[in-house]
Amino acid sequence: MILIxxxxxxxxxxxxxxxxxxxxxxxxxxxxxxAAVLIGDNPASLSYVTNKVKSCETAGFKSxxxxxxxxxxxxxxxxxxxxxxxxxxxxxYIVQLPLPRHIDADKILLLIDPKKDVDGFHPLNxxxxxxxxxxxxxxxxxxxxxxxxxxxxxxxxxxCVVIGRSNIVGNPMSILMARKGYPGNCTVTIVHSRxxxxxxxxxxxxxxxxxxxxxxxxxxxxxxxxxxxIDVGINRIADTSTKSGFRLVGDVDFENVAxxxxxITPVPKGVGPMTVCALMINTLKASKxxxx
Ligand code: GUN
Numbered sequence: 001m002i003l004i005x006x007x008x009x010x011x012x013x014x015x016x017x018x019x020x021x022x023x024x025x026x027x028x029x030x031x032x033x034x035a036a037v038l039i040g041d042n043p044a045s046l047s048y049v050t051n052k053v054k055s056c057e058t059a060g061f062k063s064x065x066x067x068x069x070x071x072x073x074x075x076x077x078x079x080x081x082x083x084x085x086x087x088x089x090x091x092x093y094i095v096q097l098p099l100p101r102h103i104d105a106d107k108i109l110l111l112i113d114p115k116k117d118v119d120g121f122h123p124l125n126x127x128x129x130x131x132x133x134x135x136x137x138x139x140x141x142x143x144x145x146x147x148x149x150x151x152x153x154x155x156x157x158x159x160c161v162v163i164g165r166s167n168i169v170g171n172p173m174s175i176l177m178a179r180k181g182y183p184g185n186c187t188v189t190i191v192h193s194r195x196x197x198x199x200x201x202x203x204x205x206x207x208x209x210x211x212x213x214x215x216x217x218x219x220x221x222x223x224x225x226x227x228x229x230i231d232v233g234i235n236r237i238a239d240t241s242t243k244s245g246f247r248l249v250g251d252v253d254f255e256n257v258a259x260x261x262x263x264i265t266p267v268p269k270g271v272g273p274m275t276v277c278a279l280m281i282n283t284l285k286a287s288k289x290x291x292x
Pocket of ligand 1: 096140168
């Protein structure tokens with residue numbers, strides 16, 4: 001069993017980006033600049049955004065964190081987005097999800113200039129991704145592709161089962177794994193909360209990508225010997241023995257599943273750091289106008 005070191009890999013890639021940025025700056029180019037919008041006080045969102053800002057520092061980017069309280073209105077957010085779209089100093093930005101319930105996230109995502117949509121959530125980027133055209137790829141699926149590539153994991157002709165159908169992970173992941181090329185060329189099955197025989201289907205998978213948001217959902221009985229298991233889950237469960245009162249567990253019962261796998265990602269230090277890294281890659285691409 002090989003443990004995929006997402007944290008170490010992300011660090012290596014961030015250093016590669018830093019070298020490129022230092023060279024760009026020494027050649028008189030502008031430092032890439034990412035802005036992050038955080039509305040409300042969801043602790044998990046705050047922790048994700050803080051990580052993104054920290055990674056900007058490591059990558060040599062400028063970053064701006066725009067925090068507004070939970071009463072910030074949809075109209076005010078729309079106005080802020082227009083300002084970010086028109087601000088030539090900012091290469092790319094993200095609006096951290098979930099948004100408070102009084103804000104329609106789909107409406108907001110449509111307002112983001114696709115050229116600055118480094119999360120790849122705008123329907124134009126999603127559609128271009130689905131058609132195999134140059135696009136900003138959503139960060140988590142893109143980070144997973146990087147992992148598969150750097151660990152030289154075979155995907156050609158493999159059966160990939162994606163658990164979960166969210167627009168952020170499951171849905172785009174399934175499209176990317178089926179795309180022509182490497183990593184890709186998989187036969188893909190998506191299973192979700194309404195699937196009747198999830199266990200039986202997951203047992204057939206060469207590659208399992210778990211993104212369902214249920215702690216330890218994938219058990220050892222569901223995984224075939226030699227499978228590659230990618231755990232996207234970041235679930236907070238109560239733990240009185242820790243300072244914070246919680247600990248993070250994935251969607252996979254790691255302890256029992258790991259011995260059966262050829263490759264597996266841990267939680268934390270697996271997919272999470274790669275997601276942030278993929279966002280940095282997109283921001284660098286935005287600053288170089290590589291996609292549009
Ligand atoms: N919420 C959970 N994952 C993400 C992500 O990748 N980007 C944003 N903006 N919000 C998220």
